[in-house]
Amino acid sequence: MISFRVDVDPREVVFIKSLVEASEGIASIFADHGGCLTFATPAARRSALVELLDDLVAHHGARVEALDSADDPIHGGGR
Amino acid sequence: MSDVEPRIRAAWQEWLNALGSDPEAAIAAAQVYGALSSDGRDAWLTALEEDGPSLGVPKVALYAPLLSVEVDPARIERIRRGMESDGPVVSMRHTVALRGVARDKSRIAALIAPLYADFVQVLWCSYRTHTGFDWVRLDSIQRAASAPRAGDRAEGIVLEATPLKLVVEELALAILAQRRRGHEIPDSMVGFANLFDAKIDADTGS
Numbered sequence: 001m002i003s004f005r006v007d008v009d010p011r012e013v014v015f016i017k018s019l020v021e022a023s024e025g026i027a028s029i030f031a032d033h034g035g036c037l038t039f040a041t042p043a044a045r046r047s048a049l050v051e052l053l054d055d056l057v058a059h060h061g062a063r064v065e066a067l068d069s070a071d072d073p074i075h076g077g078g079r
Numbered sequence: 080m081s082d083v084e085p086r087i088r089a090a091w092q093e094w095l096n097a098l099g100s101d102p103e104a105a106i107a108a109a110q111v112y113g114a115l116s117s118d119g120r121d122a123w124l125t126a127l128e129e130d131g132p133s134l135g136v137p138k139v140a141l142y143a144p145l146l147s148v149e150v151d152p153a154r155i156e157r158i159r160r161g162m163e164s165d166g167p168v169v170s171m172r173h174t175v176a177l178r179g180v181a182r183d184k185s186r187i188a189a190l191i192a193p194l195y196a197d198f199v200q201v202l203w204c205s206y207r208t209h210t211g212f213d214w215v216r217l218d219s220i221q222r223a224a225s226a227p228r229a230g231d232r233a234e235g236i237v238l239e240a241t242p243l244k245l246v247v248e249e250l251a252l253a254i255l256a257q258r259r260r261g262h263e264i265p266d267s268m269v270g271f272a273n274l275f276d277a278k279i280d281a282d283t284g285s
Binding site for chain 2: 011012014015016018019021022023052055058059
């Protein structure tokens with residue numbers, strides 16, 4: 001299991017949650033507080049989740065931090 | 080309108096009050112406003128901004144009929160600001176979704192949101208979840224009786240009652256796909272500002 005911390009504008013949380021829920025099985029998402037979210041997914045789905053996170057960074061101003069890797073925030077580990 | 084003759088001003092304000100409860104008055108307001116010149120429309124909006132706060136009428140009742148006929152971006156923005164001065168115009172909690180799926184998997188959805196009195200706002204979207212939107216149209220105000228219903232057809236596709244949450248999730252995918260293609264989100268969709276309101280989480284069964 002791998003996980004990412006994702007910080008977004010709180011107004012984007014429902015949109016992003018909708019995206020994840022519509023992307024069947026891509027990740028589980030947990031809202032910590034405000035716009036602070038945690039994404040978790042099996043390692044086998046990492047590349048699909050990272051693709052989505054790339055979009056959130058590019059189009060929604062998200063800041064992403066891999067919680068299970070010390071290297072590149074998004075692309076670290078087995079992509 | 081501070082220098083307007085008092086009887087005329089009283090009649091104007093009485094008519095504005097009627098917009099909150101009389102569907103005929105709201106339709107008439109849209110028709111009259113639509114027939115005005117650019118200067119006349121600006122003057123109408125200025126009068127609303129001056130008189131609106133003193134009336135016991137929801138702002139949406141004063142402005143929504145105008146939005147249905149206005150095409151000038153600056154005045155549309157002015158109308159939206161006026162409508163939203165009371166808070167969000169549309170509640171997603173009471174919004175109903177219809178959706179139809181074509182043979183080629185493209186979709187048409189209608190989100191029907193109560194506005195006030197006998198009026199609703201309808202957001203129409205033709206989209207594909209993996210490529211984005213074909214078109215989006217916002218009917219800012221229309222009678223509830225003429226709103227689309229389950230079983231109606233849109234572009235030949237039968238609309239079915241569909242959980243709102245499911246439609247919103249599909250629209251989120253379409254928005255993502257739209258942005259991946261480098262295209263902006265249609266302005267009409269931005270007008271339906273509470274589409275991703277947090278309250279939708281409590282609305283899975285509608």
